[in-house]
Amino acid sequence: MRRKIGFWMLSAAVSFGSIAVPISAMAQSRSERAAERAAEGQNIKSSYDELSPIVRESLDRERAGFRVMTVYLAKRQERSWYSVVVLARHGNRIIRLSPRGYVLSVVEMTPEEVTAYRAEPDRWMVEYLKQQDARQAFLYRDLDHVTATAAHPERIEWDSMPARVRATFLRESGGFKPDYIVRYREKEDVIFQANLPEGRGAVHMLQVLPDGVVFNEADFTTGGKGITGDWRPKTLVFDELPLPVRAAIEQTAPHANVAHIDTVNRVGHDIFTVEIDGRTESRYLTIAGDGHILSDMTDHY
Numbered sequence: 001m002r003r004k005i006g007f008w009m010l011s012a013a014v015s016f017g018s019i020a021v022p023i024s025a026m027a028q029s030r031s032e033r034a035a036e037r038a039a040e041g042q043n044i045k046s047s048y049d050e051l052s053p054i055v056r057e058s059l060d061r062e063r064a065g066f067r068v069m070t071v072y073l074a075k076r077q078e079r080s081w082y083s084v085v086v087l088a089r090h091g092n093r094i095i096r097l098s099p100r101g102y103v104l105s106v107v108e109m110t111p112e113e114v115t116a117y118r119a120e121p122d123r124w125m126v127e128y129l130k131q132q133d134a135r136q137a138f139l140y141r142d143l144d145h146v147t148a149t150a151a152h153p154e155r156i157e158w159d160s161m162p163a164r165v166r167a168t169f170l171r172e173s174g175g176f177k178p179d180y181i182v183r184y185r186e187k188e189d190v191i192f193q194a195n196l197p198e199g200r201g202a203v204h205m206l207q208v209l210p211d212g213v214v215f216n217e218a219d220f221t222t223g224g225k226g227i228t229g230d231w232r233p234k235t236l237v238f239d240e241l242p243l244p245v246r247a248a249i250e251q252t253a254p255h256a257n258v259a260h261i262d263t264v265n266r267v268g269h270d271i272f273t274v275e276i277d278g279r280t281e282s283r284y285l286t287i288a289g290d291g292h293i294l295s296d297m298t299d300h301y
Helices: 030-039 053-063 111-119 121-139 163-172 243-252
Strands: 006-009 020-023 042-046 067-075 080-088 091-097 103-108 182-186 189-199 202-208 214-221 234-236 258-266 269-277 281-288 293-300
Touching: 042 121, 053 080, 053 091, 053 103, 067 121, 080 121, 091 111, 103 234, 111 121, 121 293, 163 189, 163 202, 163 214, 163 258, 163 269, 163 281, 163 293, 243 269, 243 281, 243 293
Parallel strands: none
Antiparallel strands: 006 020, 042 067, 067 080, 080 091, 091 103, 103 258, 182 189, 189 202, 202 214, 234 258, 258 269, 269 281, 281 293
């Protein structure tokens, strides 16, 4: 979800000049943070009616009218998220969302998983949430020491970022690796940011969280004036992909567990990020609409 944001100048110069930086984060009270710490490590069964309006809005958009079967809130030291099982047309689907309404993944359950889930829904969900722990711990490792601020960010090298973050930058830049990326802390979040030249006197500002979710993005003139536009990535399932993209996935990673797909239109072309999950790793393919694979990267947990 996008929110109204304030502006100030990013002090780290990029090759095309400094751009005003939108910053936003919901500050938590001490009591809220204490409650989170007290509940960390818990898997809390919830319901659709207990979800906040912002989470329900994102869930409703992704489930497209299909029935909500089970809702769990996973509370961890690094991050909390919702895992929702939805009864879709051809089987069950798991939709993961952050408490702020970001879609983290959309996964089609295998027939074997559906059978196990229907036998013992709660037990299956707890086991599934445990499988997510290693991934979350990897993505948020070593971030507690980040003290740089938006006013004084630190430059981060490309290979020092999780593959999930790099895959998001490649998708949003149209397949090109940004020349200059910075990292800084804003309230409870660590943000990776790049200002991408768009041509015609415009710059695309992109902020990405450690799990690859777009925190915020917008177009600006080189003078820092905002340019209106909806840049939200669209989440797809495998059957919604163009045939060339599906063929590229099936050829590159046959029988893979495709966990999440995002697409945007950049530099006049559709670009797709495809996440393939394994037990100890996640692989990220960046694919053009014609099926050409722009990058293939893996996070090993």
